[in-house]
Structure formats: C-alpha cells, structure tokens
Amino acid sequence: MKSPLEIRKPKNYMLVNLPKMTGKEYLEWGASLMLFKFGLDSFLSQYIFHRQWMFWNYLSPGAFSGVTGLTPADAWFYTCMLMWALPFAYLGARFTLRRLITVGLPPWMVILFFVPFINMIFFVILCVVKNAPSTEPPPLSDSSPKNNLEDGPTKIEVAPAHPEQLFLPEQAAAPLPERLDISYPSSKVFPGEVTALKLISHMPVDSPRAFLIATLLPVPISVLAAMFSVTILGVYGWSVFTVVPFVAAISTPVLYGWNKERTLVECLLSSIWCLMLMASVLLIIPFEGIICLAMATPLAVGVGLVGGLVGYIIQATMPRNQGVPRMLGCFAIFIPVIMIGEFISPVEFPTYENVSKIEIAAPPKIVWKYLIDFPRLKEPTEYIFKTGIAYPIEAKIKGRGPGAIRECIFTTGKFVEPIEIWNEPKLLRFGVLEQAPPMHELSLYPKLHPPHLDHYLLAKQGQFRLNQTDPNHTVLYGTTWYQNRMGPGGYWRLWSDWIIHSIHMRVLNHVKTLSETEYASNH
16 A cells, blocks of 8 residues: 555646746736737737727627628638637646646646636636645755765664654544645735635534535625626626626635535535525515526526536635635626626627528418508417517508508517518518517516616517418518627527527418418418
C-alpha cells in the first residue's frame, strides 16, 4: 500500500509541464490581450470594413443569434472577425488552462472560457482564488545531511523518542476530521474579506440547516439584480437569464459545503432549489408571472446545473479561505457591471421569419375572401391558448387595395395592419401599425403587467400567399416577420416561433374550414 503522503503523479504529463500562473498574472495577461485585441478590432473594423466597433460589442452575443438573417456583407464581416479572434481564443484558453492547474481545478473546465457572459464570471473566479499548495517535495537545504562517497557514509543521529511520544494503537482508531481545512495566508487581504470569512465560518454543519441557509443566502441579491436589469435598465438579456442563475448556482454549493464537503448530487440539488426559491420570490413580490418563469425554467435549470457543477468542484477542491469570500464579494460587484454593459450595447435585434402552410380543397378566390375578413373563431382547443397566450378571435377590413386597414382582434387587444400589397387572389401583405400584448400573465395578483409584455416581442410585417396547385386546390402560406428582444435570442426564438406558428395554424385552419364548406355547398 502506498503511503498517504506519497505524491501521486498526474496521468497527463503534458498538462503537468505547463508553467503555473498566478491570479495577478492571469489578470494582467487577460486584460492586456483584451485591450490589444480591442484596438486591432477597432482598426480593422473602421479602416477595412468601414464599420464602428465599440468595446461593448463583446457583450452582444445576441447579434449572432440571427445568423440566418444576416446580409452577405454582415456575414463576411463577422466571419473575418471570428477568424481573427481564433489566435486570441487559443492564447486565452491556454492561459485559462494554466490558471486552472495552478489553483487545482480540473483542466476540462476550460470549456467555460468559450461560453458568453459566463466566461466573465469564470474569469473573476480564477483571478481572485488563491493558488493550490505545491505538491512538490521541498528541496534539500545546505544543512541537510549529504552522502559523499569520497568521505564515506554519513551518520545520521536520531534522538530516541520519549515513551509518551510513541504512536499508540488507540490513536490509530481515532476518527479523522471530515475535512482538513488548511490555511494559506496571503499578504494581500481585501477589505471585508476577514469579516466575511468569520461570518461564513459560522455556517452549521448539519445538512438540513446548512442546506436551507445556503440556498436562501443568494436569493435576495439575485432577485435584486434581476429587478435592477429589468425595471431600471429595461433589459431582459443574457445577464438576467444566464449570469444571475449561474452565479447563484455557484454560490450555493460553496456555502453549503463550507464546513463539510458535499456530494455532487447534494450540490446540484442545492443549486436548483436556490433557483426555485428565486422564482417563488419573483412570483410573490409581485414581479413576474407564471408563464414567463415557466418558459425560462429549462434555460435556468441548464445554467444552474453547470453552475452547480462548478460550485461542487470549488467546494471539493479548494480550502475555504482560499479566496472564496473574495470571489463571492466580486460577484456582487461584477454582475451589475455586466448588466450595465449589456444596457449600453447598441444591439440590432435580428428580424425572424416564421412561415406556416396548409392545403385547402377550394380555389384561391374563395380562400381570399376569408383571409381579409373572417367571422369570429370558436374557442380554442389548443392547450397553449389556455395559459393566457393571446390568440386571434376575428378579423375585419376597412377599404380595398393598398392602404386599406385590416384589424385582427386578439384576446388581449387588436393588431392594426395597413395593407401594403393587394394582389388578389395571390398575395396579401401588410405592416403592423399597432399590436396587442402577447399574453395575459397568470399570476397570484390580478392584472399583473410585467415589463416584457411591452415592446419585447414585436411583429413587424405579415403576409398571406396563395398558390393554386389545381383548379380546386390552394396551398396557403402565412408568414410573420418579427423581433424578439429577449436574450439569449436563440433560446427565446424557440418559444416565439412555437407561439406564432400556433397562431398561424389557428387562423389557417379556420380559413380552411370556411373555404371548404362554401366550396362544397356550391358543388
């Protein structure tokens, strides 16, 4: 059996040979590379592509969520900027890998370097935590006994041990502490770090109390941060739906495992429970509705699981005073900075296209009549419309031809749609002059109106296109062009596409029923 004091050699010798990197060096190199890259990006963008590039463009990953809608010039610009960023990404990943090895974290965590917004929180963590203790044996000093072959063997005198100092069998049976918390003094202590360390050190050890306290502590700060972004800055962005849950999910396992190391399952459960408490508080305040929180749940749970895994690794590998209080304090400062950066970022939201189609056993002339003006629809049977999502009731039109006004009545109000193209019976295109809120929020409080109901899901244009496949059959296409101003754009597009497609099909099925009924009655 190997001695517990024996140093184990890591399996990956390539990683072992990487030079160590202190937190100060990581901060200096990271900031220097960022500033250098920003200068070159600004130069290339202005003098080659004739575009303005600002520092907060790095905080706008939502611009890439509409890649399919980019113009060829935009696609070429972003492709060149991406290729130019590859060398810097390599250097950043390498420095991150060196820093991970220095602090004793698993090398695979370097993948967090490539996740937008989350990589900023990860950068803060690696800057403030202290280095792991060296596992190399100390070098022999000059006063150490040497065995010089020329001088003969060296005698080492060992003083006899006192009988009371001998290792007794009773001592071998004594239980070892559950956690060996070694102190690593630092010459630089941040203000309040010692006080925070003393306060957090009073965390209870028993699991139920520790679990409850650890899951409750991050909730007030997280809720205040979300309210700051939404109500003051007016931003439902990456910082609200990724950064806040990620930080809360990291902080909870670290607090939970302060006095006793916890398992992976315990840490993940604590992170998810903390996010559930945050959602409950937002419902009770009142601040948010059930439907929006339900839509955000898959994203928050995914981010929370990643954050819980990171928190588990931190509490399992790092001594408690190894910069952890400093790390938690930096979170409280850094999150508002990210939110403000996202607020001042001049994001151009992409316009998405949503197309639905249906086949109708009737000629286009009959179908056209029910597109521009259809009677009241029946109550919906789709489950999505029973949750408060707005759905169309009827449509009316005033006038004929371009310039006519079509009004589509929804459960939450009406859409005023001026006709732009009137090509009977082939194409009807209209703009959107006025639109209704996308839903009635389900809430504990009547008439709750969260900010996301206004100007975050915007319909820009719509059309109906009719293709006659034979004299008695028509393929009807319904299209809506819209913007979703919530981030991450790719995630929220999944929900908005589903909702808009459901609205399309409710109208198209109604037109199909009316058209086929009239055609069948006449033939």
